[in-house]
Amino acid sequence: DTGVSQDPRHKITKRGQNVTFRCDPISEHNRLYWYRQTLGQGPEFLTYFQNEAQLEKSRLLSDRFSAERPKGSFSTLEIQRTEQGDSAMYLCASSLPLAESTDTQYFGPGTRLTVL
Amino acid sequence: KQEVTQIPAALSVPEGENLVLNCSFTDSAIYNLQWFRQDPGKGLTSLLLIQSSQREQTSGRLNASLDKSSGRSTLYIAASQPGDSATYLCAFPKWGNTPLVFGKGTRLSVIA
Numbered sequence: 001d002t003g004v005s006q007d008p009r010h011k012i013t014k015r016g017q018n019v020t021f022r023c024d025p026i027s028e029h030n031r032l033y034w035y036r037q038t039l040g041q042g043p044e045f046l047t048y049f050q051n052e053a054q055l056e057k058s059r060l061l062s063d064r065f066s067a068e069r070p071k072g073s074f075s076t077l078e079i080q081r082t083e084q085g086d087s088a089m090y091l092c093a094s095s096l097p098l099a100e101s102t103d104t105q106y107f108g109p110g111t112r113l114t115v116l
Numbered sequence: 117k118q119e120v121t122q123i124p125a126a127l128s129v130p131e132g133e134n135l136v137l138n139c140s141f142t143d144s145a146i147y148n149l150q151w152f153r154q155d156p157g158k159g160l161t162s163l164l165l166i167q168s169s170q171r172e173q174t175s176g177r178l179n180a181s182l183d184k185s186s187g188r189s190t191l192y193i194a195a196s197q198p199g200d201s202a203t204y205l206c207a208f209p210k211w212g213n214t215p216l217v218f219g220k221g222t223r224l225s226v227i228a
Contacts, residue, residue, distance in 0.1 A: 004159075033215055042120075042205050042218030043160070056215070091159055102167060103209070104150065105216060107160040 004108035006092050012114045013082055020078045021111045025094030032075050033093040033105060034067055036060065043091055049075060082115045089113075122206060122219035130227050133196050137222045139189040139206035149208040151180050151191050154221065160205065164191075196226045 005024045013019050025032050030051050035043035046065070047057045051072040061067075064082075069075040079086055089110045097103035119142045129135055139149075148167045152160040164173045164180040166189070172181040179192040189206055203223045207216040 006159075035215075040220065042207070042220050043216070044218070045215035048215055089157075093160075102148070102165065104162050104165050106162060107152075109159040112157070 004092055004094050004106055006090075006108040006111050008111060009109060010112045010114075012116065014116050015082060015084060017082055018078065018080045019082060019113065020076055021090055021092075021113075022074060022076050023092030023094075023108060024074045025092070026096075026106055029094035029096045029106075030072070031095045031097065031103075031105075032069055033095075034075070034077050035091040035093065037089040037091055037110070038087075046077075046090075079113075082113075084115045087113055087115045120206065120208075120217055120219035122204075122222050124222060125220065126223040126225075128225040128227060129196055131196060131198060133226075134192070134194050135196055135224070137191040137193070137204050137224070139191070139219055141187050141189075141208070144184045144187055146184065146208045149180075149182055149189050149206060150216070151178075151189075152205045152207060154203045154205060156203075163204075193224075196224075198226045198228045200224060200226050 007022045033048040034046040037043040045058050046061050047067050049069040052069050064080045067077045089112050091110045092108045093105040095103050095105045121140045123138045150165045151163045154160050166173045166182045177194040182189045203221040205218050205221040207218040
Protein backbone atom coordinates (compact mmCIF):
# COMPACT_ATOMS: atom_id res chain seq x y z
CA ASP A 1 0.00 0.00 0.00
CA THR A 2 1.41 3.39 -0.97
CA GLY A 3 -0.47 5.50 1.55
CA VAL A 4 -2.63 8.56 0.96
CA SER A 5 -1.70 10.49 -2.17
CA GLN A 6 -2.64 14.02 -3.18
CA ASP A 7 -2.37 15.82 -6.47
CA PRO A 8 -1.05 18.35 -7.27
CA ARG A 9 1.55 18.90 -4.58
CA HIS A 10 1.79 22.59 -5.37
CA LYS A 11 -0.61 24.97 -7.07
CA ILE A 12 -0.11 28.64 -7.85
CA THR A 13 -3.11 30.50 -9.16
CA LYS A 14 -4.38 34.02 -9.62
CA ARG A 15 -7.13 35.47 -7.52
CA GLY A 16 -10.55 34.67 -8.95
CA GLN A 17 -9.54 31.42 -10.64
CA ASN A 18 -10.99 28.02 -9.78
CA VAL A 19 -8.80 25.18 -8.53
CA THR A 20 -9.42 21.48 -7.91
CA PHE A 21 -7.41 19.11 -5.77
CA ARG A 22 -7.54 15.34 -5.70
CA CYS A 23 -7.01 12.89 -2.85
CA ASP A 24 -6.59 9.13 -3.19
CA PRO A 25 -7.02 7.44 0.21
CA ILE A 26 -5.48 4.20 1.36
CA SER A 27 -7.27 1.38 -0.40
CA GLU A 28 -10.48 0.29 1.34
CA HIS A 29 -10.40 3.13 3.86
CA ASN A 30 -14.02 4.20 4.12
CA ARG A 31 -13.45 7.55 5.85
CA LEU A 32 -11.85 10.50 4.11
CA TYR A 33 -11.14 13.90 5.67
CA TRP A 34 -10.07 17.28 4.33
CA TYR A 35 -8.17 19.75 6.53
CA ARG A 36 -6.57 23.13 5.89
CA GLN A 37 -3.36 24.30 7.54
CA THR A 38 -1.90 27.79 7.54
CA LEU A 39 1.63 28.68 8.62
CA GLY A 40 2.27 28.15 12.31
CA GLN A 41 -1.15 26.63 12.96
CA GLY A 42 -2.44 23.12 13.38
CA PRO A 43 -4.71 21.66 10.69
CA GLU A 44 -8.34 22.77 10.77
CA PHE A 45 -11.15 20.48 9.73
CA LEU A 46 -13.05 21.28 6.52
CA THR A 47 -15.22 18.26 5.71
CA TYR A 48 -15.36 14.49 5.81
CA PHE A 49 -16.92 11.52 4.06
CA GLN A 50 -17.91 8.06 5.05
CA ASN A 51 -17.92 6.13 1.81
CA GLU A 52 -19.58 8.50 -0.67
CA ALA A 53 -21.67 10.36 1.92
CA GLN A 54 -20.49 13.78 3.06
CA LEU A 55 -21.29 13.65 6.76
CA GLU A 56 -20.03 16.95 8.11
CA LYS A 57 -18.87 20.33 6.87
CA SER A 58 -17.07 22.96 8.90
CA ARG A 59 -18.24 26.55 9.03
CA LEU A 60 -14.83 27.27 7.43
CA LEU A 61 -16.17 25.71 4.25
CA SER A 62 -17.78 28.67 2.52
CA ASP A 63 -20.07 28.25 -0.47
CA ARG A 64 -17.01 28.71 -2.71
CA PHE A 65 -15.75 25.31 -1.54
CA SER A 66 -17.20 22.00 -2.65
CA ALA A 67 -16.03 18.45 -2.08
CA GLU A 68 -17.08 15.18 -3.62
CA ARG A 69 -16.35 11.51 -3.24
CA PRO A 70 -18.53 10.07 -5.97
CA LYS A 71 -17.68 6.39 -5.76
CA GLY A 72 -16.46 6.22 -2.21
CA SER A 73 -12.84 6.06 -3.32
CA PHE A 74 -10.95 9.21 -4.36
CA SER A 75 -12.18 12.67 -3.44
CA THR A 76 -11.92 16.13 -5.01
CA LEU A 77 -11.95 19.52 -3.33
CA GLU A 78 -12.80 22.49 -5.53
CA ILE A 79 -12.36 26.13 -4.62
CA GLN A 80 -14.16 28.63 -6.84
CA ARG A 81 -13.18 32.29 -7.24
CA THR A 82 -10.07 31.86 -5.14
CA GLU A 83 -9.04 34.60 -2.72
CA GLN A 84 -5.64 35.32 -1.22
CA GLY A 85 -6.92 34.09 2.14
CA ASP A 86 -7.34 30.63 0.62
CA SER A 87 -3.55 30.26 0.44
CA ALA A 88 -2.75 27.30 2.70
CA MET A 89 -1.77 23.65 2.78
CA TYR A 90 -4.74 21.40 2.07
CA LEU A 91 -4.39 18.03 3.75
CA CYS A 92 -6.32 14.85 3.11
CA ALA A 93 -6.54 11.94 5.56
CA SER A 94 -8.21 8.55 5.52
CA SER A 95 -9.07 5.89 8.06
CA LEU A 96 -10.72 2.54 8.48
CA PRO A 97 -11.84 2.37 12.08
CA LEU A 98 -11.96 -1.16 13.41
CA ALA A 99 -13.37 0.47 16.51
CA GLU A 100 -14.15 4.12 17.14
CA SER A 101 -11.59 4.32 19.92
CA THR A 102 -8.79 3.25 17.58
CA ASP A 103 -9.62 5.37 14.53
CA THR A 104 -6.15 6.37 13.40
CA GLN A 105 -6.13 8.92 10.59
CA TYR A 106 -3.39 8.66 7.96
CA PHE A 107 -2.45 11.85 6.21
CA GLY A 108 -1.28 12.57 2.69
CA PRO A 109 1.58 14.94 1.79
CA GLY A 110 -0.78 17.84 1.20
CA THR A 111 -1.39 20.32 -1.62
CA ARG A 112 0.16 23.74 -1.09
CA LEU A 113 -2.01 26.45 -2.65
CA THR A 114 -0.70 29.93 -3.31
CA VAL A 115 -3.16 32.55 -4.53
CA LEU A 116 -1.52 35.61 -6.07
CA LYS B 117 -15.72 24.44 22.25
CA GLN B 118 -12.79 22.13 22.80
CA GLU B 119 -9.47 23.99 22.93
CA VAL B 120 -6.03 22.45 22.69
CA THR B 121 -2.83 24.08 23.93
CA GLN B 122 0.68 22.85 23.29
CA ILE B 123 3.57 24.08 25.37
CA PRO B 124 6.25 25.03 24.58
CA ALA B 125 5.70 26.42 21.10
CA ALA B 126 9.33 25.76 20.26
CA LEU B 127 12.14 23.82 21.90
CA SER B 128 15.83 23.42 21.12
CA VAL B 129 17.87 20.71 22.84
CA PRO B 130 21.30 19.11 22.38
CA GLU B 131 21.43 15.62 20.95
CA GLY B 132 21.00 12.85 23.51
CA GLU B 133 18.70 14.73 25.88
CA ASN B 134 15.39 13.33 27.06
CA LEU B 135 12.50 15.75 26.59
CA VAL B 136 8.81 16.18 27.27
CA LEU B 137 6.23 17.89 25.09
CA ASN B 138 2.93 18.95 26.63
CA CYS B 139 -0.63 19.01 25.34
CA SER B 140 -3.59 20.28 27.37
CA PHE B 141 -7.28 20.28 26.53
CA THR B 142 -10.33 21.89 28.05
CA ASP B 143 -12.90 19.10 27.82
CA SER B 144 -12.03 15.76 29.42
CA ALA B 145 -14.67 13.89 27.41
CA ILE B 146 -12.22 12.85 24.72
CA TYR B 147 -12.41 9.56 22.89
CA ASN B 148 -8.76 9.07 22.12
CA LEU B 149 -5.69 11.21 21.55
CA GLN B 150 -3.13 11.06 18.76
CA TRP B 151 0.34 12.48 18.52
CA PHE B 152 1.64 13.37 15.07
CA ARG B 153 4.94 14.47 13.61
CA GLN B 154 5.16 16.96 10.75
CA ASP B 155 8.32 17.75 8.82
CA PRO B 156 8.55 21.18 7.17
CA GLY B 157 6.23 21.46 4.18
CA LYS B 158 5.07 17.88 4.52
CA GLY B 159 2.02 15.97 5.70
CA LEU B 160 1.49 14.45 9.12
CA THR B 161 2.80 11.11 10.33
CA SER B 162 0.90 9.36 13.12
CA LEU B 163 3.17 8.45 16.02
CA LEU B 164 0.94 7.14 18.78
CA LEU B 165 -2.76 6.80 19.57
CA ILE B 166 -3.96 6.51 23.17
CA GLN B 167 -7.47 5.34 23.78
CA SER B 168 -9.43 7.15 26.49
CA SER B 169 -9.32 4.02 28.66
CA GLN B 170 -5.51 3.86 28.48
CA ARG B 171 -2.96 5.88 30.40
CA GLU B 172 0.03 5.51 28.10
CA GLN B 173 1.40 4.08 24.87
CA THR B 174 4.98 3.39 23.86
CA SER B 175 6.70 3.09 20.50
CA GLY B 176 10.46 2.82 20.48
CA ARG B 177 11.92 5.94 22.08
CA LEU B 178 8.50 7.58 22.31
CA ASN B 179 6.11 7.36 25.23
CA ALA B 180 2.79 9.17 25.34
CA SER B 181 0.66 9.51 28.46
CA LEU B 182 -2.91 10.63 28.95
CA ASP B 183 -4.50 12.06 32.10
CA LYS B 184 -8.11 12.89 31.29
CA SER B 185 -8.91 14.19 34.77
CA SER B 186 -6.31 16.93 34.49
CA GLY B 187 -6.82 17.46 30.76
CA ARG B 188 -3.23 16.71 29.85
CA SER B 189 -1.15 14.50 27.60
CA THR B 190 2.63 14.36 27.36
CA LEU B 191 4.96 12.99 24.72
CA TYR B 192 8.28 11.83 26.10
CA ILE B 193 11.18 11.43 23.68
CA ALA B 194 14.18 9.55 25.00
CA ALA B 195 17.74 10.06 23.82
CA SER B 196 16.82 12.68 21.22
CA GLN B 197 18.49 12.64 17.80
CA PRO B 198 18.82 15.32 15.09
CA GLY B 199 16.37 13.26 13.00
CA ASP B 200 13.71 13.95 15.63
CA SER B 201 13.67 17.62 14.57
CA ALA B 202 10.13 18.36 13.42
CA THR B 203 6.84 19.84 14.64
CA TYR B 204 4.86 17.60 16.99
CA LEU B 205 1.10 17.97 17.13
CA CYS B 206 -1.49 16.48 19.42
CA ALA B 207 -5.06 15.98 18.27
CA PHE B 208 -8.26 14.21 19.23
CA PRO B 209 -11.87 13.73 18.23
CA LYS B 210 -14.46 14.38 20.87
CA TRP B 211 -16.32 11.31 19.65
CA GLY B 212 -15.05 8.52 17.47
CA ASN B 213 -16.99 9.72 14.47
CA THR B 214 -15.86 13.34 14.40
CA PRO B 215 -12.79 15.00 12.88
CA LEU B 216 -9.64 15.80 14.77
CA VAL B 217 -9.07 18.98 16.74
CA PHE B 218 -5.40 19.95 16.64
CA GLY B 219 -3.08 22.00 18.77
CA LYS B 220 -0.68 24.43 17.10
CA GLY B 221 2.23 22.11 17.71
CA THR B 222 5.66 22.25 19.29
CA ARG B 223 8.58 22.87 16.94
CA LEU B 224 11.51 20.74 18.10
CA SER B 225 15.12 21.22 17.08
CA VAL B 226 17.70 18.67 18.18
CA ILE B 227 21.21 20.04 17.78
CA ALA B 228 24.05 17.66 16.96
